[in-house]
Amino acid sequence: MAVRTPVRRPARAGTATVLTCALSAVLVLAGCSPAPSPAAAPAKAPAKTPAAPATQPREARDGANRAPSRIPGVGPRTQARIPDGTTQALVVSGDGVDGNMVSAVLYERDTAGRWHRTAGPWAGHNALRGWTENHVAGDLRSPTGVFRLGDAGGRLPDPGARLPYDQDEEFAVSGTGFLGEPLEGSFDYVVAIDYNRVPGTTPLNKERPLGPEKGGGVWIHVDHGGPTQACVSLPREDMTELLRALDPVREPVVVMGPAEVLAG
Numbered sequence: 368m369a370v371r372t373p374v375r376r377p378a379r380a381g382t383a384t385v386l387t388c389a390l391s392a393v394l395v396l397a398g399c400s401p402a403p404s405p406a407a408a409p410a411k412a413p414a415k416t417p418a419a420p421a422t423q424p425r426e427a428r429d430g431a432n433r434a435p436s437r438i439p440g441v442g443p444r445t446q447a448r449i450p451d452g453t454t455q456a457l458v459v460s461g462d463g464v465d466g467n468m469v470s471a472v473l474y475e476r477d478t479a480g481r482w483h484r485t486a487g488p489w490a491g492h493n494a495l496r497g498w499t500e501n502h503v504a505g506d507l508r509s510p511t512g513v514f515r516l517g518d519a520g521g522r523l524p525d526p527g528a529r530l531p532y533d534q535d536e537e538f539a540v541s542g543t544g545f546l547g548e549p550l551e552g553s554f555d556y557v558v559a560i561d562y563n564r565v566p567g568t569t570p571l572n573k574e575r576p577l578g579p580e581k582g583g584g585v586w587i588h589v590d591h592g593g594p595t596q597a598c599v600s601l602p603r604e605d606m607t608e609l610l611r612a613l614d615p616v617r618e619p620v621v622v623m624g625p626a627e628v629l630a631g
Contacts, residue, residue, distance in 0.1 A: 436481045438456060438622070439484075440626060440629060440630060441622060441629055441630070442629065442631045445622060445624075445629050449513055449620060449622065450618060453620050454475055454476040454617045455473070455619040455620075456619065456621070457471060457474075457587075457609070457619065457622070458471065458622045458629070459491075459599050459622065460472075460624075460625070460629055461493055461497065461498055461623075461624060461625040461626060462626070464498055465497035466493075466497055466498075468491075469490070469491050469493050469599060469623075470487075470490055470491075471488065471489045471491060471601060472486070472488045472489075473609065473612060475617065485612065486609070487605075489602065489609075490602070491605075492590060493598075493599050493600075493623075494509040494598070497625070498625050500624075503580060503581060503582060504579060504580055504581065505582070509595070509624075510562050510585060511624030511628055512623065512624065513620050513621070514562050514620060514623070515618070515620050516530070516561070516587075516619045516620060516621055517531075517561060517615060518530060518531055518558075518567065518568065518570055519531065519570070520534065520570045520571065521538050521555050522538040522554055526611065527611045529610075529615060530558065530615055533570065535569070537571055538554040538557065540553050544595075545594050546593035548591050549591065552591070552603075554589070556589055556606040556607060557587065558570075558586060558606075560586060560587060560598075560599070560621055560623075563575050563576060563577045563578075563581050563583040564585075570584075584597075587600070587601060587621070588600055588601075589602070589603050590603070
């Protein structure tokens, strides 16, 4: 099959949510002066020194300002793999190393470094046999890790995606899944996961930089009601919501794997 490189349209910039925090210092003035004696001239009360504002140690303040908060369910080792420029992350948590059910939540990071849920949770599937950190072709496991999301496409017209979108009839699929469910319509909408692929090309591109033995064609696509071969699948309405939300300006990634691994 010939590789198609669709005409790319400019990405539309999203709108970042900006939350601004301010600290207010409260000055507390306390004390009183004795009443003056009737025989004596009133004495002036001594000048009072305003109390210093209550503050945290400088080290604590600076550390809080520099360190971004952690994405819920994502541990320090996993979060360290998220690129510094990324402010949008789809977290896909599996129900065990050998499980094939997932929950997906979209998070965005604000200018203060805090992550906020913006969509989900959505229920879906991963590969039949679960997850692996060393994916190979045909193992029926989804790759665990942090991968960029930069290209989309599908059999149906663009539903309003911000990512470059390739509409093509080659996304048509037929047959049945592992549970006997029909696969038709599974690739009506897809987002390519940058695992063993060339970024910036259509999801249909079959070039495999790590070699064909490492698998490829790992997508987020429409759920067909059963486990996949290596992809992540989400319900149709959730796929359209995801496509409209993913913003290339935010350098989106997917953080995917069994929940206990992601928490590490």
